[in-house]
Amino acid sequence: MTDTDHSLLRATEIIRRAKAEKAQRPSIAGFFDEATNTVTYVVHDPATCEAAIIDSVLDFQAASGRTSNGSADLVVEYVRKHDLTVTWILETHAHADHISAAPYLQERLGGKLGIGRDIIRVQEVFGKLFNAGTDFERDGSQFDQLFDDGDCISIGSIEGIALHVPGHTPADMAFIFGDAAFVGDTVFMPDFGTARADFPGGDAGELYRSIRRLLSLPNETRLFLCHDYKAPGRDEYAWETTVKQQREENVHVRDGVTEEEFVAMRTGRDKELPMPKLIMPSVQVNIRGGRLPEPEENGVSYIKIPVNAV
Numbered sequence: 350m351t352d353t354d355h356s357l358l359r360a361t362e363i364i365r366r367a368k369a370e371k372a373q374r375p376s377i378a379g380f381f382d383e384a385t386n387t388v389t390y391v392v393h394d395p396a397t398c399e400a401a402i403i404d405s406v407l408d409f410q411a412a413s414g415r416t417s418n419g420s421a422d423l424v425v426e427y428v429r430k431h432d433l434t435v436t437w438i439l440e441t442h443a444h445a446d447h448i449s450a451a452p453y454l455q456e457r458l459g460g461k462l463g464i465g466r467d468i469i470r471v472q473e474v475f476g477k478l479f480n481a482g483t484d485f486e487r488d489g490s491q492f493d494q495l496f497d498d499g500d501c502i503s504i505g506s507i508e509g510i511a512l513h514v515p516g517h518t519p520a521d522m523a524f525i526f527g528d529a530a531f532v533g534d535t536v537f538m539p540d541f542g543t544a545r546a547d548f549p550g551g552d553a554g555e556l557y558r559s560i561r562r563l564l565s566l567p568n569e570t571r572l573f574l575c576h577d578y579k580a581p582g583r584d585e586y587a588w589e590t591t592v593k594q595q596r597e598e599n600v601h602v603r604d605g606v607t608e609e610e611f612v613a614m615r616t617g618r619d620k621e622l623p624m625p626k627l628i629m630p631s632v633q634v635n636i637r638g639g640r641l642p643e644p645e646e647n648g649v650s651y652i653k654i655p656v657n658a659v
C-alpha cells in the first residue's frame with residue numbers, strides 16, 4: 350500500500366455513496382456448490398437489469414473425467430428468469446479447487462470475461478509445470494479484460510472498482526459494486542478465518558496486507574466470500590459478512606493481530622493442508638479462461654498430472 354491509496358479512497362467513496370443512495374445498491378444472488386464449497390454470485394443493477402457473474406463452477410467428476418453443467422444451468426435459469434443482461438463474467442482468481450464455467454456461460458449469456466492482470470504470472474508458472482506447448486499463450490489473451498488495481502467497472506448504473514488483493518495467488522482481485530465487495534479467496538467467514546497462501550506465487554505476508562487493506566473499507570461494507578466450509582459449532586453454510594464483523598471476530602486477522610503473528614499461523618497451518626482434490630484439472634483449465642486443453646488428433650482433450658513435480 351502506498352502512502353495515499355487512491356484505489357482504496359475511490360472504493361470508500363463508492364461504498365459510502367451506495368449506503369446513501371438505494372439505487373447504487375446491487376441485488377445479489379449466491380449459488381452454493383456443495384461439491385467444491387464454492388459460491389457463485391449473480392450481481393445486478395435493479396434499474397437496468399445489467400448483471401455480472403462472479404466465480405462460476407463447471408461440475409467435474411475427476412474419476413471419469415466427465416464435465417456437466419448442473420451448477421452453471423442454475424445461473425443461466427436465474428439470469429433468464431429475471432431478464433438480466435450479463436455484461437461481465439468475472440474470476441476473482443485462477444481457482445485451484447473447481448473448474449470455471451465461464452465459456453459455457455459466455456456462450457449462452459454473453460458478457461466479457463475478466464480476471465486480474467497478474468494471471469500472466471500464474472500462466473507462466475503453470476505453463477511450465479504442465480509443460481504446455483507454445484500454443485498455450487502466456488499473455489492473458491484467453492480473457493477479454495485484464496484488470497489492474499483501481500480500474501473502474503460498472504454494472505448498469507451501479508459504480509464499481511477492481512482492487513488487486515494478492516497473497517492467495519499473485520492475481521487475486523476483489524470486485525466492488527456499490528456497497529458490496531466480492532473478496533474471492535482472502536478472508537472467509539470470521540469463524541473460519543482466511544484462505545491458504547501456499548500455492549505457487551502465494552505469500553502469507555502479502556495476503557495479510559491485502560486483507561487488512563480490504564478491512565480498512567467502511568465498516569458497513571457487505572463482504573461476499575468465494576468459499577465456505579462451515580466451522581466448529583456452525584452447521585449452516587454462510588458466505589456474507591461485513592468489514593465490521595471481520596475486524597471484530599475473524600479468528601485469523603481481527604484487529605490487533607500483527608502481520609508476524611498471522612504469517613506464523615498461516616504458514617504453519619498451510620503445511621498441514623492437503624492439496625485440493627481438483628487442483629490439477631482446475632488449474633490447467635482455469636489458466637485457459639475455463640477452456641479445456643486443445644483436443645488431440647482423436648478429438649479428445651486430456652488433463653495432465655505432473656508426477657513427483659509438485
Ligand SMILES: [Fe+2]
Nearest residue numbers: 444445446534
Ligand atoms: Fe482459490
